[in-house]
Amino acid sequence: MSRARDIRPAVALAVLGAALAATLVAGITWGAVPVAPGDVVAALGRALSGRSQGLADTLIVGVRLPRVLLAAVVGASLAGAGAIYQALFRNPLADPYILGVSSGAGLGAMLALVATSAATAARYGLVPAAAFAGAMLTMALVVRLASWKGRLDAASLLLAGVAISYTLAALTSFLMVFAREQMAAVVYWMMGGLTGASWAYLAVVAPMFVVGAAASLTLSRELNLMLLGDERAGHLGLSVKAFTYGALAIASLLTAAAVSVAGLIGFVGLMVPHMVRMVLGPDHRVLLPTSFVGGAIVLILADMVARTVIAPVEIPVGIVTALIGGPFFVWLLMRGDRR
Amino acid sequence: MNAATDVMLAYRGASVGYGEAVVVADADLEVRAGEVVGLVGPNGAGKSTLLRAVTGDADLRSGVVEVAGRSRSELSPRERASLVGVVPQQVSAAFSLPGREFVEMGRHPHLPRFGGPSETDRAAVRQALELTGTTNLASRPVDALSGGDLQRLALAQALAVEPRVLLLDEATAHLDLNHRLQVLDLVRDLADAGMAVLAVFHDLELAARYSDRIAIVAGGRLAGAGTPERVITAEALKEVFGVRAVVGPDAVTGSISVTPVLRDGAVARGRHGTVLVVGGGGTAAPLMRKLVLGGFTVLGAALNAGDADAVLAEALGLEYARIEPFAPMNAEAAVTVARFAERADVIVVGPVPFGRGNIDNLLVAVRARRPLVLVGAVDGRDFTGGAAESYWAEALEHGAVTVEDLAGAERAVFALAGGSDAEQ
Numbered sequence: 001m002s003r004a005r006d007i008r009p010a011v012a013l014a015v016l017g018a019a020l021a022a023t024l025v026a027g028i029t030w031g032a033v034p035v036a037p038g039d040v041v042a043a044l045g046r047a048l049s050g051r052s053q054g055l056a057d058t059l060i061v062g063v064r065l066p067r068v069l070l071a072a073v074v075g076a077s078l079a080g081a082g083a084i085y086q087a088l089f090r091n092p093l094a095d096p097y098i099l100g101v102s103s104g105a106g107l108g109a110m111l112a113l114v115a116t117s118a119a120t121a122a123r124y125g126l127v128p129a130a131a132f133a134g135a136m137l138t139m140a141l142v143v144r145l146a147s148w149k150g151r152l153d154a155a156s157l158l159l160a161g162v163a164i165s166y167t168l169a170a171l172t173s174f175l176m177v178f179a180r181e182q183m184a185a186v187v188y189w190m191m192g193g194l195t196g197a198s199w200a201y202l203a204v205v206a207p208m209f210v211v212g213a214a215a216s217l218t219l220s221r222e223l224n225l226m227l228l229g230d231e232r233a234g235h236l237g238l239s240v241k242a243f244t245y246g247a248l249a250i251a252s253l254l255t256a257a258a259v260s261v262a263g264l265i266g267f268v269g270l271m272v273p274h275m276v277r278m279v280l281g282p283d284h285r286v287l288l289p290t291s292f293v294g295g296a297i298v299l300i301l302a303d304m305v306a307r308t309v310i311a312p313v314e315i316p317v318g319i320v321t322a323l324i325g326g327p328f329f330v331w332l333l334m335r336g337d338r339r
Numbered sequence: 340m341n342a343a344t345d346v347m348l349a350y351r352g353a354s355v356g357y358g359e360a361v362v363v364a365d366a367d368l369e370v371r372a373g374e375v376v377g378l379v380g381p382n383g384a385g386k387s388t389l390l391r392a393v394t395g396d397a398d399l400r401s402g403v404v405e406v407a408g409r410s411r412s413e414l415s416p417r418e419r420a421s422l423v424g425v426v427p428q429q430v431s432a433a434f435s436l437p438g439r440e441f442v443e444m445g446r447h448p449h450l451p452r453f454g455g456p457s458e459t460d461r462a463a464v465r466q467a468l469e470l471t472g473t474t475n476l477a478s479r480p481v482d483a484l485s486g487g488d489l490q491r492l493a494l495a496q497a498l499a500v501e502p503r504v505l506l507l508d509e510a511t512a513h514l515d516l517n518h519r520l521q522v523l524d525l526v527r528d529l530a531d532a533g534m535a536v537l538a539v540f541h542d543l544e545l546a547a548r549y550s551d552r553i554a555i556v557a558g559g560r561l562a563g564a565g566t567p568e569r570v571i572t573a574e575a576l577k578e579v580f581g582v583r584a585v586v587g588p589d590a591v592t593g594s595i596s597v598t599p600v601l602r603d604g605a606v607a608r609g610r611h612g613t614v615l616v617v618g619g620g621g622t623a624a625p626l627m628r629k630l631v632l633g634g635f636t637v638l639g640a641a642l643n644a645g646d647a648d649a650v651l652a653e654a655l656g657l658e659y660a661r662i663e664p665f666a667p668m669n670a671e672a673a674v675t676v677a678r679f680a681e682r683a684d685v686i687v688v689g690p691v692p693f694g695r696g697n698i699d700n701l702l703v704a705v706r707a708r709r710p711l712v713l714v715g716a717v718d719g720r721d722f723t724g725g726a727a728e729s730y731w732a733e734a735l736e737h738g739a740v741t742v743e744d745l746a747g748a749e750r751a752v753f754a755l756a757g758g759s760d761a762e763q
Contacts, residue, residue, distance in 0.1 A: 035381065090433070218452075218453065219452070221447065224436075224440075224444065225444055225447060226364050227432075227434045227436070228430070228432070228444065229431065229707060231396055231427070232395075232427065232430065234394060234395065234396065234416065235394055235420065235423075235427075235497075236420050236444060236445060236447045236448065236496075236500070237417040237419070237420025237421065237423040237445065237447050237448035238416065240417075267353045281435055281436065282434040282435060282436060
């Protein structure tokens with residue numbers, strides 16, 4: 001019995017890993033200008049040996065590849081952060097937005113967008129840094145508010161998060177008034193898009209993602225304990241408060257990584273961990289890694305749709321995830337499966 | 340092992356509560372390896388709060404709580420968790436992990452920061468499942484289990500810790516009779532094998548049966564612990580719970596039996612009649628109880644000490660003419676009954692048989708010429724060779740009311756003397 005349980009997650013991870021590889025290749029070939037899978041491999045080979053040539057290579061290595069990788073990193077970050085929030089709050093509806101962390105990251109990024117005039121190098125560095133600062137400051141503020149009356153519990157965290165979230169969203173909209181020249185870019189960013197994808201962006205967010213993902217994978221056992229409730233987790237030796245702060249910081253880092261480059265992309269952080277939990281159960285030793293991979297796959301697919309559905313015009317990928325995610329979530333709720 | 344290290348859990352001048360509010364002040368209690376100490380007391384008295392002070396869920400305002408000789412505040416959460424197992428009142432599990440993994444969570448304080456459970460850990464989990472009889476639940480998802488099964492898994496989870504102190508917070512409240520005894524028998528065995536157990540009980544008889552010592556928590560205080568016989572007394576129950584109860588040795592378990600008789604608050608007010616009840620052998624106890632509840636002053640006729648009616652009268656604090664066990668009524672007792680009869684507005688003769696030992700009760704009751712209620716017929720109850728029958732006939736001549744049973748007697752008393760305030 002226990003052996004069967006050990007095998008299933010391994011199989012799931014292998015299947016998901018293969019699916020991710022296939023999705024990555026598909027994401028590169030797919031587009032307004034189709035590329036054959038064979039060309040992708042050849043172009044990558046030339047790029048690695050420093051002999052890139054022609055427009056096709058530029059398209060594949062300079063445009064498609066960073067875009068697909070960025071989609072993977074953003075999707076994985078959002079799904080991983082969602083899985084952590086859902087465990088901490090024991091609430092399958094929790095996601096990076098619920099704590100106001102996304103809004104905080106958004107406000108930080110917006111400030112940086114307004115402060116930098118155009119697509120300069122300063123913007124590449126400043127926007128993610130400001131998003132991360134915004135995420136962390138917001139989280140600190142929310143935690144401070146939630147623990148005003150002593151104990152820090154899930155309900156007050158959620159309430160404080162929602163309240164702060166609305167306030168920060170309003171501030172972000174207010175700032176848009178001052179960013180007239182940047183309006184198009186800003187609006188696209190707020191709707192959630194990967195349009196600006198480049199190796200420069202990737203270089204900034206990939207380290208944030210790697211650090212956050214690696215750190216979160218060491219928390220699996222404690223996240224499982226949190227399923228039992230704060231008090232019971234404490235009985236079994238978990239320093240609940242310290243752990244909650246730490247896990248919130250990691251989830252916020254992941255959220256900031258995603259928001260800083262891709263704006264506000266909804267539903268991935270909510271949907272992916274939920275789906276994985278339905279299939280593989282709530283054990284975070286399995287749930288976390290599979291959520292990362294699943295989030296990457298989902299966002300690459302959503303971005304493929306966003307790029308091509310009314311080509312040559314791109315729509316923000318956040319619209320696609322919301323259009324698919326909303327009905328999907330309603331369906332989930334109506335199935336009444338509360339696992 | 341010396342006495343000092345034997346003490347696995349100690350409260351020393353501990354004031355515990357939440358935030359600024361102190362729930363139990365200045366508590367002193369020691370729980371030694373190998374003993375079960377029961378905490379009893381009214382709802383909200385702070386029994387659970389005392390347990391929660393050990394795990395840090397409640398705050399320690401002053402004093403010390405020691406686990407295995409070390410102050411609670413010196414222990415890291417993991418160290419404390421590896422010493423103390425906790426079974427809460429009720430656990431919730433709204434996730435579908437299998438039972439074995441649920442129990443394995445109990446190993447958390449023993450696991451290294453990185454890496455999974457070792458063979459030792461798995462063995463501890465297996466043993467915890469076996470001890471609690473939950474091996475059959477190991478592969479079932481916990482969110483599909485009944486409350487009772489989940490509760491037993493929670494005990495297994497606590498035992499997987501391999502603790503030296505076990506805290507039970509009404510851990511068996513939601514279990515059926517069989518599982519309740521199974522769990523408590525197991526707890527008893529664990530204590531006998533050297534574990535120190537501090538358990539909150541609601542059920543006083545179970546507390547008495549499974550505890551070596553019991554302490555009462557009431558009015559913000561923890562009274563000194565003592566043997567169940569010393570602590571669970573009728574006086575204590577009246578004071579702590581406001582309940583009159585018959586407390587005595589239980590013939591079957593050798594422990595204590597507690598029969599609550601009536602709640603102080605349930606006694607009707609505003610009725611002032613006095614009723615003398617002739618009983619014996621438990622024939623009149625239910626009537627006496629009903630009349631006290633109805634607000635009457637109830638007096639008992641002559642009763643042998645230890646007789647069921649006498650036990651009830653004592654539990655209710657009623658006056659009665661006490662005679663030695665198995666002894667016949669003497670002149671002194673007859674005089675006492677006669678005085679009671681003079682005070683009575685109504686006299687009731689219960690369905691008691693009459694012999695030489697108690698026939699004077701009937702004589703006094705009949706000759707007092709007070710309103711008289713006779714329960715049942717005298718046929719088959721006269722072991723005096725005719726005396727009882729002749730008194731009975733005399734009573735009927737003088738207008739005594741006959742009723743079929745105690746319920747009828749109760750109605751008759753209310754009709755004759757139940758006129759409430761107007762009566763006085």
